[in-house]
Amino acid sequence: xxxxxxxxxxxxxxxxxxxxxxxxxxxxxxxxxxxxxxxxxxxxxxxxxxxxxxxxxxxxxxxxxxxxxxxxxxxxxxxxxxxxxxxxxxxxxxxxxxxxxxxxxxxxxxxxxxxxxxxxxxxxxxxxxxxxxxxxxxxxxxxxxxxxxxxxxxxxxxxxxxxxxxxxxxxxxxxxxxxxxxxxxxxxxxxxxxxxxxxxxxxxxxxxxxxxxxxxxxxxxxxxxxxxxxxxxxxxxxxxxxxxxxxxxxxxxxxxxxxxxxx
Ligand SMILES: Nc1ncnc2c1ncn2[C@@H]1O[C@H](COP(=O)(O)OP(=O)(O)OP(=O)(O)O)[C@@H](O)[C@H]1O
Ligand SMILES: [Mg+2]
Numbered sequence: 001x002x003x004x005x006x007x008x009x010x011x012x013x014x015x016x017x018x019x020x021x022x023x024x025x026x027x028x029x030x031x032x033x034x035x036x037x038x039x040x041x042x043x044x045x046x047x048x049x050x051x052x053x054x055x056x057x058x059x060x061x062x063x064x065x066x067x068x069x070x071x072x073x074x075x076x077x078x079x080x081x082x083x084x085x086x087x088x089x090x091x092x093x094x095x096x097x098x099x100x101x102x103x104x105x106x107x108x109x110x111x112x113x114x115x116x117x118x119x120x121x122x123x124x125x126x127x128x129x130x131x132x133x134x135x136x137x138x139x140x141x142x143x144x145x146x147x148x149x150x151x152x153x154x155x156x157x158x159x160x161x162x163x164x165x166x167x168x169x170x171x172x173x174x175x176x177x178x179x180x181x182x183x184x185x186x187x188x189x190x191x192x193x194x195x196x197x198x199x200x201x202x203x204x205x206x207x208x209x210x211x212x213x214x215x216x217x218x219x220x221x222x223x224x225x226x227x228x229x230x231x232x233x234x235x236x237x238x239x240x241x242x243x244x245x246x247x248x249x250x251x252x253x254x255x256x257x258x259x260x261x262x263x
Pocket of ligand 1: 025026032054133225226228229230247
């Protein structure tokens with residue numbers, strides 16, 4: 001990987017910390033975790049923002065159940081983030097018609113990310129979470145160059161095949177000097193609500209082994225949980241609508257760890 005320059009990073013007035021939620025592989029649950037973690041942190045009393053940095057595949061509006069168009073301030077031209085479930089958020093998905101693909105090359109993408117970061121009235125916030133697309137592509141380069149990231153989480157499934165992808169993500173954050181808070185294993189054991197049997201559909205213990213191999217902290221396992229998927233599809237974060245669900249409880253516990261880290 002080429003060395004990324006990090007000297008362009010500027011602080012965003014009012015924003016204390018910025019946390020990237022990242023993964024090497026696609027579909028491991030970054031957006032689901034970002035949306036629920038953001039709401040969980042807000043429920044703990046923190047002022048939280050969520051920036052959907054997945055320009056080509058924005059899923060945050062659907063997961064929060066909001067499809068309004070954000071407005072720009074007529075005087076300053078600055079974008080006004082939307083608010084729902086106790087958090088402020090912004091997504092490319094709010095600016096395009098549903099189902100219309102975004103077909104942009106890198107420079108346009110970087111421009112949009114920079115608008116979301118620096119031309120948006122985020123106000124005073126404790127933490128802004130960034131839901132990243134998978135991999136180490138243009139968005140990640142732009143963000144690690146210009147966003148004042150103060151931490152990154154890496155999400156993976158327990159499957160051993162994800163190890164190489166995790167390694168690339170870890171290396172990217174190390175090279176760009178973004179502190180790695182650690183690894184979160186998602187889609188771990190599934191508990192049958194009929195008989196209580198636990199099935200390890202994506203393998204067992206892969207997250208902890210990967211974290212040990214790469215010398216990063218292993219933070220938490222989030223179970224595979226129908227509640228989490230159904231509530232994401234309905235646009236109601238499970239941590240709020242079904243806080244007693246196993247996945248909600250684990251995401252809340254992860255939130256407490258993250259809040260303590262940034263306190
Ligand atoms: N712990 C879980 N239990 C059950 N379903 C889950 C869990 N985590 C995520 N999902 C479901 O898996 C699917 C993929 O999740 P999500 O879109 O959050 O992944 P992603 O990593 O953001 O994907 P992409 O790489 O495309 O951005 C969604 O349908 C989501 O509801
Ligand atoms: Mg996603």
